[in-house]
Amino acid sequence: MTNHFTLRVNGADHDVRDSWLGESLLDVLRDRIGLLGSKGACEQGECGSCSVVIDGELVCSCLVMAASTIGQSITTVEGIATDGAPSDVQRAFVDAGAVQCGFCTPGLIVAVHSLLESDGEPTETEVREALAGNLCRCTGYGRILEAVERVVVERRR
Amino acid sequence: MTVLDAPSAIRPGTLGDSVLRPDGTAKVQGSFEFCSDLNAEGCVWGATLRSPHPYARIRSIDVSAAWRVPGVLAVITADDVPGQANYGLIVPDQPVFAADVVRYVGEPIAAVAGDDPEVCRRALAAIEVDYDVLEPLIDAEAALDPNTPAIHPDGNVISSQPVIHGDRDATGDVVVEATYEVGMQDQAFLGLEAALAIPDPGGRGLEVYVATQWMHEDRRQMADCLGLDPESVRLVLGGVGGAFGAREDISLQIHTSLLALRLGRPVRMAYDRAESFLGHVHRHPATMWMRHHATADGQLVKVESRMVFDGGAYASTSEAVLLNAVTQAPGPYRCPNAVIEGHAVRTNHLPCGAMRGFGVVQVCFAHESQMDKLADACGVDPWELRLQNAMHTGDTTITGQVVHNVAPVEECLRATAALPLPDEPVGGHPRADGSADVMKTPGGAGRTTDASDVVRGIGWGVSMKNLMYSAGFDDYSTARCRLADGVVTLKFATVEVGQGFVTLAGQIARSVLGVDDVVLGRIDTQVGSAGSTSASRQTWMSGGAVAAACRAVRDRLFLHVAEQHDVDPGQLEIDGTDVRDEASGWRIPVVDASAGVDIDETVEYRHPATEPLDENGQGDCHVGFVFVAHRAVVDVDPELGLVKVVQIATAQDVGRALNPLSITGQIEGGVAQGLGLAVMEEIIQTDGIIRNGNFTDYLLPTFLDMPDVVATLIEQPDPLAPLGAKGVGEPPTISSTPAIVAAIRDALRQVDGVGRPLDRVPVRPADICLPARASASSTTG
Numbered sequence: 001m002t003n004h005f006t007l008r009v010n011g012a013d014h015d016v017r018d019s020w021l022g023e024s025l026l027d028v029l030r031d032r033i034g035l036l037g038s039k040g041a042c043e044q045g046e047c048g049s050c051s052v053v054i055d056g057e058l059v060c061s062c063l064v065m066a067a068s069t070i071g072q073s074i075t076t077v078e079g080i081a082t083d084g085a086p087s088d089v090q091r092a093f094v095d096a097g098a099v100q101c102g103f104c105t106p107g108l109i110v111a112v113h114s115l116l117e118s119d120g121e122p123t124e125t126e127v128r129e130a131l132a133g134n135l136c137r138c139t140g141y142g143r144i145l146e147a148v149e150r151v152v153v154e155r156r157r
Numbered sequence: 158m159t160v161l162d163a164p165s166a167i168r169p170g171t172l173g174d175s176v177l178r179p180d181g182t183a184k185v186q187g188s189f190e191f192c193s194d195l196n197a198e199g200c201v202w203g204a205t206l207r208s209p210h211p212y213a214r215i216r217s218i219d220v221s222a223a224w225r226v227p228g229v230l231a232v233i234t235a236d237d238v239p240g241q242a243n244y245g246l247i248v249p250d251q252p253v254f255a256a257d258v259v260r261y262v263g264e265p266i267a268a269v270a271g272d273d274p275e276v277c278r279r280a281l282a283a284i285e286v287d288y289d290v291l292e293p294l295i296d297a298e299a300a301l302d303p304n305t306p307a308i309h310p311d312g313n314v315i316s317s318q319p320v321i322h323g324d325r326d327a328t329g330d331v332v333v334e335a336t337y338e339v340g341m342q343d344q345a346f347l348g349l350e351a352a353l354a355i356p357d358p359g360g361r362g363l364e365v366y367v368a369t370q371w372m373h374e375d376r377r378q379m380a381d382c383l384g385l386d387p388e389s390v391r392l393v394l395g396g397v398g399g400a401f402g403a404r405e406d407i408s409l410q411i412h413t414s415l416l417a418l419r420l421g422r423p424v425r426m427a428y429d430r431a432e433s434f435l436g437h438v439h440r441h442p443a444t445m446w447m448r449h450h451a452t453a454d455g456q457l458v459k460v461e462s463r464m465v466f467d468g469g470a471y472a473s474t475s476e477a478v479l480l481n482a483v484t485q486a487p488g489p490y491r492c493p494n495a496v497i498e499g500h501a502v503r504t505n506h507l508p509c510g511a512m513r514g515f516g517v518v519q520v521c522f523a524h525e526s527q528m529d530k531l532a533d534a535c536g537v538d539p540w541e542l543r544l545q546n547a548m549h550t551g552d553t554t555i556t557g558q559v560v561h562n563v564a565p566v567e568e569c570l571r572a573t574a575a576l577p578l579p580d581e582p583v584g585g586h587p588r589a590d591g592s593a594d595v596m597k598t599p600g601g602a603g604r605t606t607d608a609s610d611v612v613r614g615i616g617w618g619v620s621m622k623n624l625m626y627s628a629g630f631d632d633y634s635t636a637r638c639r640l641a642d643g644v645v646t647l648k649f650a651t652v653e654v655g656q657g658f659v660t661l662a663g664q665i666a667r668s669v670l671g672v673d674d675v676v677l678g679r680i681d682t683q684v685g686s687a688g689s690t691s692a693s694r695q696t697w698m699s700g701g702a703v704a705a706a707c708r709a710v711r712d713r714l715f716l717h718v719a720e721q722h723d724v725d726p727g728q729l730e731i732d733g734t735d736v737r738d739e740a741s742g743w744r745i746p747v748v749d750a751s752a753g754v755d756i757d758e759t760v761e762y763r764h765p766a767t768e769p770l771d772e773n774g775q776g777d778c779h780v781g782f783v784f785v786a787h788r789a790v791v792d793v794d795p796e797l798g799l800v801k802v803v804q805i806a807t808a809q810d811v812g813r814a815l816n817p818l819s820i821t822g823q824i825e826g827g828v829a830q831g832l833g834l835a836v837m838e839e840i841i842q843t844d845g846i847i848r849n850g851n852f853t854d855y856l857l858p859t860f861l862d863m864p865d866v867v868a869t870l871i872e873q874p875d876p877l878a879p880l881g882a883k884g885v886g887e888p889p890t891i892s893s894t895p896a897i898v899a900a901i902r903d904a905l906r907q908v909d910g911v912g913r914p915l916d917r918v919p920v921r922p923a924d925i926c927l928p929a930r931a932s933a934s935s936t937t938g
Contacts, residue, residue: 020275036194037187039398041347042430046852049347077187086182094181097818100826101655102184102191103347103398109185123588125596132859135852137347137399138655140825141860143818 005070009033010079021067026050028066029076037077037106041135048134051107051114052076058114060133077106080113088151089113096147100138108134112148120155122148168733171668172880175818178660179677180653192368192395193351197423200353201230203416204277204426205409206267206284207435208259211293211505211845212308215257215266215286222283223269228276231419232284234267238415240384244407246374246510250311251471253382253411259288260308260470261507262846263435270416270424293505293845297444297467300502308470308503315468315501316476320483320774322555323494329450329458333530337447337523338917340839341467342440342830344512345857348398350408350436351427354417362389365414368397370404372650373686382411383418390414394680400654401830402511403437405691406473434850438473438510439840441466441501443482443519449527450494455535455542459494460487460527460555464520466501466509473510475501480628481516483774484556488524489566489621489784490546495555497774505845511691513830514622514891521620522918525895529616529902539617539899544570548621548784556774562781562883563873565810569786570619572808576788576867578615579804583792584608599792599799601861606794612907613803616899618787618892623779624884625694629769632780634698635685637678637759638666638706640714643748645670645707648678651687651699656886657819658695662703664815665880669707670714671731671747685761693783693884696815701879702762709758718750762879781877784810785888787828790864791900795908798922800836802864802897809888813874813881820885825866827889829858834890835897837862839919894918901925 003021007014007028014033029035029052038061039049045060052061053075061076080087089112092098099105108131115122115130122130127148128141136144167173183189220232235242235256242256243249255264269280299305300313307313353366362385369375372392380387397404409426417424428436445464451457464482468475483499512518532542547566553559585597593608600606626632637648645666653659663675678684687699711731718736719726728740735744770776790804805828814820837856841848849855874881898915905925906912915924 036190039191039347040193040429041349041398042852044430044851044853047347081186086185090182090185093185094177097175097177097822099178099181099184100657100822101346101348101397101399102180102189105184106187109187125585125594128860128863129596129602132861135347135857135859137345137401137830137857138826139822140827140829140858140866141863142825142866143822144860 003067005067007066007069007074009035009074010076016066019066023066024062025064025066025069026061029061035076035078039103039106041103048111049104049107051110051134053110053114058111077109080109088154092147092150096143096150098139098143098147104134104136108144116151121152170664170673172664172815174664175816176660176664178657179663180659190396191348191398192366193349193427195353195366195395195425197353197355200423200425201270201272202274202277203268203270203413203424204274204281205265205412206281208255208262208264208266210259210288210290211262212291213259213288214291215255215259216289217287218266219285220267222285223280226276226280226283228272229269229280231270231416232267232280233415233419237419238382241381244378244382244411245472246406246474247476248472250309261505263507265412268412268416270420295504295506295845297465297502297504300504301465301500308505313503315472315503316479317500318479318483318770318774320495320497320555322557322775325494325496327450327459327494330453331451331531331534332448333527333534334448335526335530335914335916337445337526339443339519339522340919341442342512342834342838343434343840343855344401344403346399346401346403349428349430349433351395352409352413353395353423353425354413355423356417356421360418360421363414363417364391364393365410366393366395367410368395368404370400370652370654370691371689372652372682374689375407375410376682378407379410379414383414392682394652397652397654400690401513402515402691405511405689406438408436430852431850434847435507438508440512441468441475441478441509441519445520445523447523447527449531451531451535453535455531455537455545457490457492457546460492461496462486463498467504467506468501469504469506469508471508473508475509478516480778481623482520484554484778485517485621485623486520486524487555488521489548489619491548491552492555506842507840507847513827514887515692517620517622518891518894521891522895525618525892525899526916529899540570540574543617543619556770556776556778558777558779560782562877563810563812563875564782564784565871565873566619566784568871569784569808569810572869572871573786573788573806576806576869579790579865581803583611583613596861597801599794599801600797605797606799610794610796611792612795612904613790613792614900614902614904616789616896616903618894618896618899620888620892621782621784622693622887622891623782624697625692625764625780627767628778629767632688632698633761633763634687634702635759635761636699636702636706637684638710639757640670640710640751641755643672643751644674644676645672646676646678647703648684649687649699649703650680650682650684651695652690653680654690656690656823657816658699660819661696661700661815665700665703666707669704669731670711671734673734693887696882696884697878698762698764700882702760704879705760705762706758709760710756713756714751717754718745783883783888785892787892787896789896789900791897791904793901793904793925795905796926798926800901802832804864804867805893806867807889808869808871809885810871810883811885812878812883814870814872815880815882820870821868823885824868824889827886828866828893829863831890831893832862832897833858834918835894836920
């Protein structure tokens, strides 16, 4: 059973054809729409590599049926930069050394933006708790924490 | 962070500067192409049929129904492998597809290609395999028994290696012994296995994009099995999402290539997480008995050990893992006498091979637990005991090899001890409103722990690790450097897995050649081998190769400048971004000096030769060693068996810090994997069947599990290393594990004066909170 529907991703409408009804948002983003920034690494909502924001809520796109997001506003990592210029969070990740292999990075970028939109002054524990759903196997999280703290300080100015 | 605070007068972009990753911006924007993101015109999907049984005879395989699934394009089995039937890193003992026998759950039997992944899944389900299920061999000790039937034509013993050194009958005043176990750890890189194979027209060769650790070794094994010349198999590195040893062996490379060659069109394969757990090798589970002899005041006299490593169904690198383990069994200490016996055996468990630390992780947990036991028996402080026995440059290892490297074990111990202990009280600082911060207590958000029950312990771990490949292996790396009009282009096959060689290579070129602009060529097999990105070897090996290639180009540039400007080429040097005549002080910018020239040099770098061990395990088998100390602070809830690692302090021997930011990342990330092995991570198999091959049940450290890591670097440039720098990737993982376990033991001892043996990692809640089970541990003397 295939479907034809439209998803609103990063402010633009995308036609989705030949999707089967239960197909995950992650697979539709990657394989049907061609937005490859969201990554799949566990298929169980454990690792956060596929994090996107749907109507302001951070979710694992591997756990969401694409067809259930019709009419909602979806933001992926590709929608973070403005006119191709990296965001403050993206710059801080590079500058603080928060990127190694980079596979978890897109999901973390989306998650950090989501965190700082809801709370501009998180404590260290709040940062750790908010990002505990995003696994990183390379960095041990130390430089990621540093990156988030740098953005918090910069945004205060 | 002490590492990153050092003031710097270093020219930006060169060695010693915390240069940022060249691929960083692409990675944060999601535009970096990982192997699983690659596609090609007309590409179809491949998938693998795997054994559900740990050990079974295959009576028959019927693929006819798979062919009838709409959209199926190819179905292949062992009969369709045109070249060698088996592959393997050291010995080719692993079938591309099982034909007669399956030896582990997950062993490949067939592969299919189809229009999309769902078609492939249906086709795999339609293949009928008739199995005669056999009793699996799951006990590594039983595998050593000559009366146990062999599960493989090569036998059940993959490798046995003794190390006999000094007086084998020596005894000490104090003797401590115990048997230690290490569980099977998964590398759990996030970027799942993926490959894209594009056949050449005519089918006599192909281009394969793959996420691997060693391009040329993959190519060798692939060519053998595909029945092609190595030159016809061109590998290109697809973006690699972490590796940690799991990509050193072949996984889907040959299967993808076979399908592509069969169809004459591009094929891609990608594992999901469950398949990844079955599709790559893991860290060897090990059982290690150790007996330490010392003088009454704690000076090591002799170490005895018998260790058995469970290699799983196929050999992979078990022999080399075992060699590391037996040769470094006492750890970074002076040990005049040793009697070590090690075995790596075959079982019907998942195959095991390389993972960060490679054999040393296992023995380090044992020898560091022993050092604590010895300290206790001698009434000496654990840190003092380690200091007293610390190895120094010029000391001899238990294989009779003199350590010519810088060996700053004492400095690592002293510098770690000087790092501040956490200022947080047990249970953490209260929140702003005065309430307790539950996330700082063992059990965290579960809110199970009463802070008044929590006890804090401190533990130590120290380790040594051999760098590069050992025992006579011809280990080299190749790099090509081209200088034209002030721009350097580097070409190498050094695999970037996230560790940062792509950053370092540019730093080397800028330092040696005085340029600013460095372009990196595509990482592929169109240049000589770089060897593997493993064994903490690429900074030394490929760093050495890039430096040598740049120096060869520089020497030719000097000849050119000398000819053009009538100066003595022997007097020229690079000073900043200028070529400078030492005698006169005359200078010319490199950009100008290289205008209109095109100099191109390719160099192979080799480390000094090593030798295989003799029948007593003696010989100069390792190139060199790196050292590190870890101190762990852990809060423990002894009633519930829960722990919270509060802080890891570490001083690491790096030779010379070429990129402090990058080193910091390796230290923090390596500690996370050491913490995982200490208290969280284990692949559980019951009767040979994996029970937790997914990220819900295989627990990985999250942001909340990771403590503060306080690090300092011991910088003593190693005269043996081409850039003075040692590899930094493995040490953080190795002794962080025993340090954490020692801290838990320390906390528990404070509770009842006895504590728990904790002779197995990962430590589970039941090991902490239940009364100590009857233990093999004993102390005499």
